[in-house]
Amino acid sequence: MAATCESHSARARFLPWAPLLTVAIMVGPVAAGVLGTLTPAFGFLPALGGHSLNLQAFAMLFDWPGITRASILSVTTGFVATCLSLLVVSMICAAWSGSRAFRVIERALSPLLSVPHAAAAFGLAFLIAPSGWVARAGSPWLTGWDTPPDILILQDPYGVSLIAGLVVKEVPFLLLMTLAALSQIRTVQARQTAMALGYSPVSGWFKTVFPRVYAQIRLPVYAVLAFSMTVIDVALILGPTTPPTLAVQILRWMNDPDLSLRFVASAAAVWQLLLVIGALLIWRVGEYSVARIGRRWVMSGHRGGATRSVRVLSLSAAGLSASAVVFGLLGLFIWSIAGFWSFPDFLPQGFSTRTWMRHSMALWPTISETLIIASVSTLIALLFTLACLEAEERHGLKPSTRALWLLYVPLIVPQIAFLTGLQTLAIFTGVDGNRTAVIAMHIIFVLPYVFLSLADPFRAWDARYGYVARALGASCDGVLWRVRLPMLLRPILTAAAVGFAVSIGQFLPTLLAGAGRVQTLTTEAVALASGGDRRVISVYALTQTAVAFLPFAIALILPAILWRNRKGLRHA
Amino acid sequence: MPDTGLSLESVVIRQDGRTLVDISDHIAPGEVLTVMGPSGSGKSTLLSYVIGTLSDDFAASGRVILNGRDITDLAPEQRRVGILFQDELLFPHLSVGENLAFGLRATVKGRAERKSQIEAALDDIGLNGFASRDPETLSGGQKARVALMRMLLSGPQALLLDEPFSRLDTERRDQVRSLVFDRARAKGLPVLLVTHDHADAEAAGGRVHRLSD
Secondary structure, eight states: OGGGGOOOSHHHHHGGGHHHHHHHHHHHHHHHHHHHHHHHHTTOBGGGTBOSOOSHHHHHHHHSTTHHHHHHHHHHHHHHHHHHHHHHHHHHHHHHTTSHHHHHHHHHHHHHHHSOHHHHHHHHHHHHSTTSHHHHHTTTTTTOOSSOOOOOOTTOTTOHHHHHHHHHHHHHHHHHHHHHHHHHTTHHHHHHHHHHTTOOHHHHHHHHTHHHHHHHHHHHHHHHHHHHHHOOHHHHHHSOOSSOOHHHHHHHHHHOSOTTHHHHHHHHHHHHHHHHHHHHHHHHHHHHHHHHHHHHHHHHTOOOOOHHHHHHHHHHHHHHHHHHHHHHHHHHHHHHTBOSOOTTOSSOSOBOSHHHHHHHHHHHHHHHHHHHHHHHHHHHHHHHHHHHHHHHHHTTOOOOHHHHHHHHHHHHSOHHHHHHHHHHHHHHHTOOSSHHHHHHHHHHHHHHHHHHHHHHHHHHSOHHHHHHHHHTTOOHHHIIIIIIHHHTHHHHHHHHHHHHHHHHHOOHHHHHHTTTOSOOHHHHHHHHHTTOOHHHHHHHHHHHHHHHHHHHHHHHHHHHHHTTTOGGGTTO | OOSSSEEEEEEEEEETTEEEEEEEEEEOTTOEEEEEOOTTSSHHHHHHHHHTOOOTTSEEEEEEEETTEEOTTSOHHHHOEEEEOSSOOOOTTSOHHHHHHHHSOTTSOSHHHHHHHHHHHHHHTTOTTOTTSOGGGSOHHHHHHHHHHHHHHTOOSEEEEESTTTTSOHHHHHHHHHHHHHHHHHTTOOEEEEESOHHHHHHHOSEEEEOOO
16 A cells, blocks of 8 residues: 555654654653663762762662562562463463353453452452451351451462452453454364364363464563562552562652652662563573473373363352452442441441542542543544554554564553652653643553554454545545544444553552642542541542443443444444 | 557566566456456456555556556546455445445535435435445345445446455346446446456456466
8 A cells, every 4th residue: 555645744744653653652751761760779860969870779778678578579479470360361261262151251351351450459358358248258157256357368478469469450451362362363273173183172272272372472471470570559458568569668768758768769669670570581481491391291192181170160260350350349339338337247237328428529520630631641542553553554564573562661661660760850850740741651551552452453454445445536544534443433442441441540650740649549549548448448449440441331332322223343 | 559448558566576467458448358367366466556556565567547547656546446346345334325425426516416316326226215224234236236336436437346246146146247247338447357257257258368377
C-alpha cells in the first residue's frame, strides 16, 4: 500500500513519525527516571547539597537492619507468585483448552481482569483475616473459636498472603496473554497429532504446544516477575510490615519529611532494579534448564497419563483463584452495608446504607478525578496506538521483535526504580502535584496495554475491504474512518476499557506525580488500609471496582446495540 | 495503441529477483482477457498492480493505460478501476443500501436522487426492498449481485475479477458469471479476469493468457 497514501497535509506528515514518538513517550520517561534515580543514589543531587559522587547512600542502605529480609522477600515473592501463576495457567490450558469449561473460563476473564489490584487485595484480606469470612464460616462449630484467633495470617512475615494476592490477579492476566498466543498457533492440530501418536492430552500439549506458547508469552511473564517483586499497593495491604517489602520501604523513605533520606531511597531503588535484573537473568537461565529437561522428556517418548488428576487440580486452582476475587468482592459488598457484625456471625445482624451515605459526598470528587484522569490518558493512548498502527499500514513499516521489547519497557522496569527518579526530577522542575502530571505519568503505563490489546485485531483486519473501498473511490482517510474503524469498534472499545482499568489501578504513579495532592479512588482506598475501618475501605474498593468495570460493560453493550442488525460483526 | 480500453504495456512484476508476471496486452471495451495460472503464480499480484495496491515487497515496471489515460502512478481511488474478489466483501457495518451508497459516486447529489438511484439499482438485480437489510443475511448469490452493483455504481472504466465465482455453487456460479459478463459488455468495460478454473475461462469466451509457475 505504501506509496499510494502520500499526502501533504500536516497530519499526514505527522503519521510516519507516530511510532517513534510513541516509543519516546513510553521509553523516554523510563530512561530519564532511571537516570534521575542513579545520580542521587551515588550522592549527586545539588539541590539537596549532594555535589560529589560517593557510595554513602548505599552504605546507609546496607546498614538498615531490614535490608536482607526485604531483599529476600522481594525475590521470593516474585519467583513464587510468577511460578504459581504460570503453572496454573499452563495446566489449565493443557488440560482444558477446547472444552466447554474452557469457554466459560475465557468468558470470566475480562471481568476478573478489570478488578483493580487494590480491590482484589482488600477482598482477599477480608476473606482470610483471622476475623474474615473463611474463619467465620468455620466458627465456632469447626474451629471452636469464639473470638478471632490470634494468628498472623494477613501480612505474614513470609509474604504468603502477598503472594496469594498477586496470584489471583496474575492468573487472569497470563491466561489472557496465553489465549492470544494460542490463537496465533495452530494448536489443535499439534495436540491431535500427538494424541493420535498415543500421547495423553496433557503431556501432548506440554510437549507440542507449550514451547511455542511460552516463546510468545515470555515478555508478559517477565513483566509479571518484575511486577510481583516490586508491587506497592498490594504489598501495603497484604505484605509484611516489619520490615516491609523493599519497594514499600523505598516509598516510606521517599515520603519522609527528612529530605536527606531521598539519597537512601534512590540507592534502594537502584538496588531494587539490580535485584529485578538479577531475577530476570536467573529466570532466563531457568528457561534454558527447563528446556533441556523438556527435550529429554520429549526424547523419552513417555506418553504420559494423569490427565484426570491434572484436570481436577488445575480447575480447582483456577476456581480457587477466581473465587478469591469473586467472594472477596462479595465480602466487600456485605461489609459496606453491614450494621453491627460480631465474630463469629457469618452475616451482620443488620444492614444499612449508612456508610455509603456518609461517604458519598467525599466520593464524588474522587470519582470524577479518577474518571477524568482515566479518560484523558486512555484517549491519548488510543490516538497514539491508532496512529502507530495506521502508520505501520500506510508506510509499510514492519514492527520488529525489538519494537515489541520497547513496548514492554515500562512494564518490566519496576515503577519504583524510575518513578523515584522522575519524582526527584519533577520536584525541581515544578511540574508535579497536578492532574496533568498524573495524566502524563498514566499514559506511560496505559499505552503499552492499549497497544497490546488493539494491535492484533487491527492487523488481522482483512485488507481487501480497504482495496475494495479504494477502488470504489474512497481515500486512505476515508477507508480508515468509514470502513476500518467502524468495523473494529468492538476491539477498539475493549482496548479502551483495558487502558481505563490500567489507569484506575495505578497507585504509585498517581501518588508520586500527584505529590499526594491528586486523589483517585486507588490512592484513597490504599491510604485507608492502615486505618482498618472495613466498612469505609469496602465502599472505596467497591467504587474503584465499579468504575473500572464500567468501560468493559460499555465495550460489550455498545457494539451489541449499534450492530444489533449486523450479524457479520457479532464476533468481530 | 488504441485510445479506448485497458492496455498493459510491458508489465513485469518481480519478487526477490523472481519474475512473477510478464505481460503486454490490450483489452478492448467489452472484451474479456483471462489470465490463468496455478495458485501462487502471481495472478492476484497483477490485479493489485492494476488497482494500485501492490505491496512494497514487489518490484514492478511497465505502464497501465486506461482509455488513453496513464493510471500507473495514480492513487487507487483515482484510477476508476473496479474489482471483485472471491469474497463479496460487503462492508459488514453497513446495510445493503448503504453499501451501494458507498459505491455511488458523490457527483450524484441530493438525498432523494441518491436514494432513488439505489432503489433502482436494487430493482435491477432483483433485490427490490433490500436496502435496509443486513448484508450478512443475504444468500451467496444475492451478496455477489450486491457487490457487482456496488462496483458498477462507482462508474468504473475497467473491471477486474479475482476468481470472483469460486465460492458459489455451480448453478449460482453460472448465473452470476453471465450477469457480470453481460453488464460489462453492456457498459463496454474491458474486463481482466484471473482464475484457475477452466469453466470461467470458457464462459468468458475471450483470449487466455497463461502464467507459468
